[in-house]
Each structure stands twice: as structure tokens, then as C-alpha cells.
Amino acid sequence: MRRFWRTTTGLVAAVALVFVLATVAIGAVAYEVTHEGLEQQLDHRIAAETSGLLAEAGREGLPALAAAIRRREAARSTASLEYLLADERGDALAGALDADVPSREGFEELLAYRHKGSGREGIAQALTTRLPGGVLIVAADRADLDEIDRTLASLFASAMAATLALGLAAAGLVGWVTRRRLSRIDATAQAIIEGDLARRIPRDGSGSEFDRLSGTLNRMLDRIESLMESLRQVSSDVAHDLRTPLTRLYGSLERAEAADDPAVRQSLIGNAREQASELLEIFASLLRIAEVEGLSEKLPRQEIDVSLLLEQMVETYRPDFEDSGRVLQRMIPPGLATAGDRRLLSQALANLLDNALRHTPVGTVVELKAQVSGCQIVLAVSDDGPGVTEAERIRLFRRFARAERSRSTEGHGLGLSMVKAIARAHGGSVQILGGMAGFTVELRLPARRPDAP
Structure with a gap:
């Protein structure tokens, strides 16, 4: 049973149960408030009628009070009220109400009575007033009040049942929908376990x-x-x-x-x-x-002055380019900065410059260029050498991949793989541009102002 409450259906059912309990609590409070309000209203009518009778009789005593009761019963102006005027011995002097005279004065909530004229029996709410030489009872039948109580109880019971039914239906529906959606994920996971790594979870585009x-x-x-x-x-x-x-x-x-x-x-x-x-x-x-x-999440995020780093790389490699008969040019604006590992970025640039030294003919012009494009720094190492084919551009970032014209030169085909790994670790990307004439490797990194926190 404890497992059920941990399921989606169980959780929704628990919420529905809370709503049912809330409905019960609200219904009980509303019933009690309404019932008490109606009883107070009934007491007020009885008290007002009693005061009216006593005022009408004045000081003329029981005979005048009996006459007033007979006039009211004859007129039936207050059809829901009943009267009993009795002397000290308990003998009735006026009124159609037949009931035992309460022993105490004041309101009696449940007074059993019988109507002398119709023989109707019931329970009344009554006010007993002691008078010189007798007692006056004014009562109102509780049948209407009881009917209202039953109606309220029926309404709240229906509301509770409807809330419970809707809650259980919602629990079942939500549980079914959840299981249906999770079954897709489970089926995909099972297929992947069996070896179908191309399997994907279907989406409905709802954004849910x-x-x-x-x-x-x-x-x-x-x-x-x-x-x-x-x-x-x-x-x-x-x-x-x-x-x-x-x-x-x-x-x-x-x-x-x-x-x-x-x-x-x-x-x-x-x-x-x-x-x-x-x-x-x-x-x-x-x-x-x-x-x-594997450094994407663990890479140290230190402030790197990219412009300064590029200048240092140019100064370091310029003698090698000049000795080999090649030309190294630069186009580096100031103020470029990013966050990451300076040593790794230096290695990526070194790999690109080493490739330009190894795989280009004498007299080649190599350019190291940097610029800002949107929120990225674009670093490009380009040359005017023979370039590579489209097929070679696609596979050169693979490990051990080498262009056909570079098979006879030193190296193992791992330099561009390292550049790609470093770019991804910094949240950037790398691609090869150009075709059969010219070769450009473009490295993109997230830009950051040098004064940014």
C-alpha cells in the first residue's frame, strides 16, 4: 500500500482525498452556521410573537391574552406558529397546541406536541413565559428547519461524492497518461539496451x-x-x-x-x-x-587575454616560419578575452601553426586572424596553399586522419583532433573552411569582456 502512494495515481488520489476532506470540513462548518442561523431566526420570530401577544393583552390578564390568541388563530396570520395558554393547574385556556408544559421558563428546542384541530404531531421549538396565574407557550414547528437541514446535508454529501469521484477519475487519468508517456521512454531505453543506439524518444512538440x-x-x-x-x-x-x-x-x-x-x-x-x-x-x-x-564540466574557468596570447604565439613562431621560407601574418584586435585554460588554448593554436609549417609548401603565406562575431571570438589560421578536398575536410578532425598530400610528412593525424577536443571543452567549435585553393581552420570561443566579473 505504501508503494501505491508513491505512484502518480497514488499522489493524485491523495490530493483528491485532501479535497474530499476539505469539502467535508467546509460542509460541516457551513451546515452548522446555517443551522444555527435558522434556529436564531426562528427564536426571534417566537420571541417577537410572544412580545406582541403580551403587549396586545396589556394588563387585562389571562382573559385578554386568550382572546388575542383566538383572534390570531382565527386569522391564521402566523400559520407556522402555535399557542398554548394554560392556568396554574395546567388546564388549557386557549390555543390549539397540546403539549406538556415545560418545567422551566425560556426556550425549549425540542418540544413534542399535538395539534388539537388536525391531530398533527411533531416537534416544535418553543418559548415558555410564566405569567401571573398561568403560563404562555408560543411554538414553531421544526419540520421546515429539519427539511432545510436534510437538504443541506444532501447537497454536501453529493458534493463530497462528486469530488471523490472526480478525484479518483483524475487520478486514474493522470496515472494512465503518465504511464503511457513513461512507457515510450521505457521502450526506447529497452531498445537502446538491446543495442539500437539510433532509437530516440518520440516527441509531440507540445512543450510540456x-x-x-x-x-x-x-x-x-x-x-x-x-x-x-x-x-x-x-x-x-x-x-x-x-x-x-x-x-x-x-x-x-x-x-x-x-x-x-x-x-x-x-x-x-x-x-x-x-x-x-x-x-x-x-x-x-x-x-x-x-x-x-572529459573536461567540459571540470575545465578551469580563468580569465584569458586572447589578444595577448595570440601576440605571444606569433612572436614565438615567427622565427620558425622565416627559417622555413614561409610568411606569418597577423590581424589581432585588442581587448579580446574568454574564460578557460590558457595552456590548452596555447596548445590548440600551436597545433594549428605547426600544421601550417609542416603541410604547406615553401613561400606560403599563413595568417593568424581574430575577430568578434556576436558573442563569440573567431580565431582563424589560414594559408594560401593547395588546400584539401571536400571529403578530406569532413574527416580531418578524426583521429589519425591525414590529407593525401600530407602522408609523407611528419605527424600522426592527431593535431586537429586535439584542437576539436579543446574547442568543445571551452564551449566552442572548430571547422575547416576553403577548398582546393587555400586552407583555413576556424576556431570559435565564447567571448568575454576583460573587465567582466
Whole structure:
């Protein structure tokens, strides 16, 4: 039973029960207030009639009072009121009311009576007044008051029943709708567990809580699918791209083992050592990329003067460009700033500039350009070299991916993967622009004023 109250149906049923209890409480208060008000009104009528009779009789005593009662009964001007005038012995002097005379003076709420003329019996509310030589009773039948009480009780009972029925119906409806919507999420989760990573939760576009939750979960699933695809791609690329260096390493060690000449053996071991060092460097780069990709929420958010950082990178790389016969130009406005890790941004820029040094012919002009576009800083490293094909632009951010013309140059095809990981960790993005003539890598980062808190 305790589990039921934790379900959606149980919660709505609990709310309905609260409303029922509130209806009962309101009904009880309203009934009591109404009942007391009607009784007070009835008491006021009886008291006013008693005062009127006594004033009409004046000081003439019981005979005048009896005559006044007979006149009123004959006129029936107060059809709901009954009278009894009795002497000290209890014998009736006037009035059609037949009842036992109360022992005390004042109001009697429940007085059993019988009407002498019609024989009708009932319960009356009465006022007993002691007089010299007798007693006067003015009473009003409670039948109308009791009927009103029954009507009020019936109305409140109906309201309570309607509230309970509507509450239970609402609980069932809400529970059914909730289970129906959650069943879609559950079915999608089950399909994903079975291996269908492309499955998504259907949305109705209503913008409701369930629709927004479905959108959030779908984005999470997109991210998980992307990570799984990246993992599969990394596994495939590692298996494919490391097979050749591992084969070379194995061959070098095998030849070193079979060599009789110590000098040849030492040379082969030295080559194997260099190949192992290269493999370790590749694995270190892969681990570093994975580490950066997991920094989205943990990345230190420090103020970075991007303009100053770019100027320093240009000054650092200018001698290398000049020695290699290439030209490094810049277009850096002052006052650019962002929040993040300065060391990682320096590494991203270094990777882009290293690529320009390695993969462009002598005489190439390379430009480092920065500008603000909306709420983003746009950093671009471009050259007027031969460029790449459309197919290569799409896959160059994959691990170990290299352009065909760069196969003979140094590197492992991990530089742009690192740039992409760093951009995403900073809440930005990176893309390759240009075509067969010219090559541009555009890095976008969230802009921030240097004086911002």
C-alpha cells in the first residue's frame, strides 16, 4: 500500500482525498452556521410573537391574552406558529397546541406536541413565559428547519461524492497518461539496451514537461551515440594505424635478434627504441585527447587575454616560419578575452601553426586572424596553399586522419583532433573552411569582456 502512494495515481488520489476532506470540513462548518442561523431566526420570530401577544393583552390578564390568541388563530396570520395558554393547574385556556408544559421558563428546542384541530404531531421549538396565574407557550414547528437541514446535508454529501469521484477519475487519468508517456521512454531505453543506439524518444512538440524531458534525454542519447561512435572510430583507427609501426617494431627486434654483427644489432635496437618512443607518443596524445574531451564540466574557468596570447604565439613562431621560407601574418584586435585554460588554448593554436609549417609548401603565406562575431571570438589560421578536398575536410578532425598530400610528412593525424577536443571543452567549435585553393581552420570561443566579473 505504501508503494501505491508513491505512484502518480497514488499522489493524485491523495490530493483528491485532501479535497474530499476539505469539502467535508467546509460542509460541516457551513451546515452548522446555517443551522444555527435558522434556529436564531426562528427564536426571534417566537420571541417577537410572544412580545406582541403580551403587549396586545396589556394588563387585562389571562382573559385578554386568550382572546388575542383566538383572534390570531382565527386569522391564521402566523400559520407556522402555535399557542398554548394554560392556568396554574395546567388546564388549557386557549390555543390549539397540546403539549406538556415545560418545567422551566425560556426556550425549549425540542418540544413534542399535538395539534388539537388536525391531530398533527411533531416537534416544535418553543418559548415558555410564566405569567401571573398561568403560563404562555408560543411554538414553531421544526419540520421546515429539519427539511432545510436534510437538504443541506444532501447537497454536501453529493458534493463530497462528486469530488471523490472526480478525484479518483483524475487520478486514474493522470496515472494512465503518465504511464503511457513513461512507457515510450521505457521502450526506447529497452531498445537502446538491446543495442539500437539510433532509437530516440518520440516527441509531440507540445512543450510540456514530458516533451522537454524527452528532448533532454534525446540530446543525452545523441551525445552517448556520438561518444560510442567516437570510441568505435578510435578503436578502429588505433587498430589500423598502429599496426604498421608495431609491425616495423616487431621486424626490427626480430632482425636484431638474428643479427650476428654487434654493430648491426645495436643499430636495429636503436631503431626499435625510436619506434617504441613514437608509439608511446601516439598513446600519450590519445590519452591527452580523451582527457581534454572529459573536461567540459571540470575545465578551469580563468580569465584569458586572447589578444595577448595570440601576440605571444606569433612572436614565438615567427622565427620558425622565416627559417622555413614561409610568411606569418597577423590581424589581432585588442581587448579580446574568454574564460578557460590558457595552456590548452596555447596548445590548440600551436597545433594549428605547426600544421601550417609542416603541410604547406615553401613561400606560403599563413595568417593568424581574430575577430568578434556576436558573442563569440573567431580565431582563424589560414594559408594560401593547395588546400584539401571536400571529403578530406569532413574527416580531418578524426583521429589519425591525414590529407593525401600530407602522408609523407611528419605527424600522426592527431593535431586537429586535439584542437576539436579543446574547442568543445571551452564551449566552442572548430571547422575547416576553403577548398582546393587555400586552407583555413576556424576556431570559435565564447567571448568575454576583460573587465567582466
